[in-house]
Amino acid sequence: MHVIFLHGGPASGKHTIGVKLSKLIGTPLFHNHLAVDAAKSLFAFGTPAFNQMRATIWQSGFTEAAKADQSFIFTFNPESTVDPALISELRSAVESAGGKVHYVHLVCSRESTLERMGNATRTKFGKLTDPELFRTIEAQGGFDFPDLPAALLVVDTDLHDPDAAAALIAKAVEAVQSGA
Numbered sequence: 514m515h516v517i518f519l520h521g522g523p524a525s526g527k528h529t530i531g532v533k534l535s536k537l538i539g540t541p542l543f544h545n546h547l548a549v550d551a552a553k554s555l556f557a558f559g560t561p562a563f564n565q566m567r568a569t570i571w572q573s574g575f576t577e578a579a580k581a582d583q584s585f586i587f588t589f590n591p592e593s594t595v596d597p598a599l600i601s602e603l604r605s606a607v608e609s610a611g612g613k614v615h616y617v618h619l620v621c622s623r624e625s626t627l628e629r630m631g632n633a634t635r636t637k638f639g640k641l642t643d644p645e646l647f648r649t650i651e652a653q654g655g656f657d658f659p660d661l662p663a664a665l666l667v668v669d670t671d672l673h674d675p676d677a678a679a680a681l682i683a684k685a686v687e688a689v690q691s692g693a
Contacts, residue, residue: 514582514612516575517686520589520661521619523641524629526670526678527588530619533679535586538686542586543574546638553639559594568599575603579610591658600661615686618664619678621671665689 517534519527528544535542548570549558556563578585589600604614621629627644629635635642641650650656666685668678 514579514607514610515584515686515690516578516607516612516614517584517586517682518589518614518616518661519586519619519682520591520616521621521670522626522656523590523647524626524632524635525619525621526675527590527619528638529634529675530668530670530678530682531586531588533675534682537679538683540584540586542588543578544638545571545588545590546640548574550639564594564596568596571599571603572606575606579607579612582610582612584612590656591661592656593654593658595658597659604662613689614662615665615689616662617682617685618661618667620667620669625671 517540519531519534521527528542528546531542531544534540548567551570552558552563552566556566574585575587577583607614627647630642630644630647632642641647666682668681670678673681
């Protein structure tokens with residue numbers, strides 16, 4: 514059982530690449546907005562109740578998938594409303610069941626982030642779409658988060674389109690799993 518943990522800032526391509534990767538390797542995508550949207554249906558983003566509900570959904574997903582030996586792809590945007598200890602808890606849920614978490618860091622230029630904010634696909638999940646709001650959140654430290662565990666791979670989404678990025682990730686994970 515393995516989890517491909519795609520992480521990166523807003524508009525770095527997590528969902529788009531996750532969808533492509535899911536189709537390429539036949540592994541389900543557990544997109545972080547599934548939990549975010551569920552929690553937002555009841556609570557304002559960033560409130561203690563929202564944070565707890567989102568964490569509970571993520572924890573349940575990781576724990577139940579590990580118990581069922583179900584590999585998956587997860588997307589994560591490091592930001593200040595997430596308790597950093599949660600990342601270790603998610604990893605522990607997988608590793609305690611004999612699984613492995615492969616961290617893949619998606620990066621892009623700030624210019625690309627701001628340009629991608631306007632993509633219509635971002636509204637589907639209620640994602641951040643306003644460049645000015647992004648700048649405000651950024652200035653207030655809203656995207657501050659401790660470093661995640663070492664990445665198996667860093668993919669610059671300015672240099673690789675979603676299909677190429679998914680292929681790079683699939684190849685890197687396959688190499689680790691085969692012991693190459």
